[in-house]
Amino acid sequence: METATERQDAKRAKTEHQAAEGAEPMAVDDAVQQKDAAAPEQQQQTGPSMRFLMTQYYKRLFPVQQMFKWLCYGNAATLRLTAASAAGASCASTLEGDIFVRYQSYKSWTDLATDLARKVPSKIDIGPVYTHDPRQRAKYAKDFKPVQRELVIDIDMTDYDELRTCGSGGHICSRCWPFIAVAIQVLDTALREDFGFQHILWVYSGRRGVHCWVADEGARLLADDVRASVVGYLSVIRGVEGGMAKLGMGMVKHPALERAERLLRSAWRQHLLPEQCLLDEPQHYNALLQYIPDEELRSSLAAKWAKGGQGIVPGGNRRASAAAAAAGDSVSLSVRRWDELEKAVKEQASRLPSGKAAKALEKSLDDIIFAYSYPRLDVEVTKKMNHLLKAPFCVHPKTGKVCVPIDPEAAWDFDPDDVPTVQQLVQEINEQQQDAGASPQQQQAAGAEGWQGTSLEPYIAAFASSFLSPLAASSKAALNERAQAAAAEQRTQRADVSW
């Protein structure tokens, strides 16, 4: 029943789409097919244009139903509770040439699909749910306000530029991924254990960062000042001055930071030190040693390390480290140096006459670990309900990578270079089609969605099973609860009347 209507909708949408193009329906279909067939040849010469790829992506790959299901939170059917939700969820999309269209909203997934196919936005942003349909915001003027929005977190690799040893700016690679992976671990734990949130989606932004969407109802309803307080709770690094991070934590740590420290410490020796080679080269270890308040200690360590020694050729450290690791020397240079540093600091601390100074010196080790590995948030994104954030599953316009979900449990195994690109996906789907010999229309008629069988499938499947389904279940439970409460109230009212 439902599929039947959906199919009808799809059909209608297609007709509308074609009408909008102002062409004979059949002619358009033909044209599309010809283009499809011509695509591989084009690719060999100049490569298909981004616009062509994006058109294909939205038509055949983008999980529009799943996205729509998420963004309306099951309210499409029960509009009486929060009438604004489905109609009011706002999207903004950037069209080619950086034209920005804000305040779009859609009543059904087919509407969304049609619009995407027509506009082919290079990027889609998601904003808040407003009190009224955002397309009619002028009508409501002052009463037009955001009322709901996922709690979002944005981590951008550029905030780690002064720490990274592998690149900067738009660069991201598997060697700097540990910064992100440990950030996901720390934040995900805090959001679940401390704030009690359950419906958390982590997404790779397609280029140099990750986004987190917290979709619990409680999170969606948070006022701006509470969002700011969540940011305050989760942030430790209060800015960077003179190449050193300013840390907002005292000698004794809040339990949340102690827990974070345990996560950071294990990531520090296992991943960050060896993979980033933080102590291999002078400019890197000197920056790190700045955090040690003891001048003498700093210079003696730096002098010792400058001699190189330990069989590592200066300048060729990275390869040398890798080689050393391959040769069975399991402990990398940076880890060995860290152990030396730790030992030296502890010895020096035990020699200090005052307990306070000793503690301060020992704390500098913690400071280093926090400064280097505690998550650095782009705080403004989280603070305001109104802030737009790039939607999952859109394509990063510069890299062509799809913004795919990340399993926080497996964040360490995620490789940003393995993420499917739109080029790759379109090729996959074309090959698939050639193998099967069926047209996309036939496939869709058979109930299959375009992304099935492509390398996008596992990501969409994970999105559906570990985020959408639990979310739908809890939305439903909440609705039932409210319906029951309303019914109970009605009963009492009736009872009152009968008295």
Added chain:
Amino acid sequence: MNFINSAPRPVVGGTPTTQASKGPYLELSMYKEVPTGEISLEEFEEYALDRLRVLKAIEEAKLRSKSEDTIQADVETLLKKHMQGSSRQQTYRKDVLSHHILRLAYCRTADLRSWLLAQEALLFKFRFKALGRQQQVEFFSSMGLPYHAISDAEFEELAGQLAAVLNACGEWDKAKAVTSSSRRGDTHGLQDIGRAGAAAAAAAAAVASRPLFYKVPFQAVPDLVGSRRVLLRAGQAYVGEDQVYSLVVGAFRSCLSASLAEAARAWGAFSAAEADRLAPLVDSLPSRSVYGSDNRKVPVGEISAGQLAGLVAGRHFPLCMSVMYERLASEHHLKHWGLQQFSLFLKSIGLPLEQALLFFRQQFAPRTPGDKFNKEYAYNVRYNYGQEGKRQDWSEWSCVKIINQEVGGACAGAGECNGGCPYKTYSAEQLRAALSRLNCNDKVIREVVDKARGKHYQLACGLAFEGITGSPQETGINKPSEYYASSIELATQRAAAAAGANGAGAQQGQQQQQQGQQAGGGAVQPQQQEGPPQTPAGQRAVAAGIPA
């Protein structure tokens, strides 16, 4: 809103009256009931302005990042100074009435509402914190907030973490109290205090003889969450007894926020009904300067046109005026509003009319022939001195007026100047350049630019004063002449100190004074641009204030 006309009735707030508070001014109200009774128009205005004085002082203290304890002490002094009535009842009446008047005055725009909300919540917080422990608990429980104190079992389970949070906040004693009561292990059975009533909460504290913690949704205590001063578990914050202020203030905030929205809706009716009487008064309150005439006085006596260059060079002018002076000197012209702003300032610091005309005529001369100046500009200058038109003795523009002046690019752009406040109109770059011309160091410049970017223009100006003079500006700057007066006063004091320490300096000072006396008697010496400016009689402050 109708309390002006309705029959007098004793003013009783919908709150518990706290017994034995430290002073009568500490009686705390949630202001839930609109007071009724009669009040004179004078009182109406006075009450509102007095409360504004307190609120603005708190805002400023906060912006200057004074410590909580300092502000706590400040608030007590402020309340004593501005809000204390002749009796307990009077004080209470003034508190309630002034709150409601301001609620009305600040309800119309989102900016005004959020300002009042922020300041009133701060005031409320400091007043609540000034209450004794017992009174706090009573007030808290009287509010009937649906928060539960945690049971002994839960306390035992969490004691370690609760103590850790307290330790992390530097509350060693309280942490110790938590660990010791838990280690003692004296359980009193499961004591889940239901909707903690006053008696129940107090009883629990007594029976349990351990610190009380309330379990509340984290959304209710954003300030404690944001600074990691509570333990969070599964969305619940564990709020200590002495942190309940956060819950109380939160409730106060949301209550006031709703009332302000309500008042905004009712404003139309009120302003129509009171168009001739209260509406204009209430309407003007947010833009009123709350600093009375008892504020610092501009040094009395006259200055001459010839001294102006020295005063600018001596960095005694606030940025808005020194910028205008420089622009006038280079462009030989000011636009209308710029001329008004500048000439009224010069008037207020003691430049007499004929000197003003002389000064402006000279400055305008390269571009504007004398007769054209007389025709087009002299009128305005004479008008400002009450010699034309309405013949009113116009006073200088306040900072509020200057800041709100629509200058259309102002001194920021090239060419002639239309006045305005540079902290508002300048870009960060321009501001940095202007301040470094005044020899401010980088740190000061950074702070000033930060404040300006935060739209705290007057505070930015105050910081610039500190950066330039090296001495704090305590009283705030509300008129350009106050900046000038403070700067001159400081220079006078320093000159006197230097004179005391150094005989030659004293001699020089005397010489200057003598010079001043010689030049006195209204003698005008406009052309003297070099050397120490000449000082007319009675202008000792200026004479001593200008560094030789």
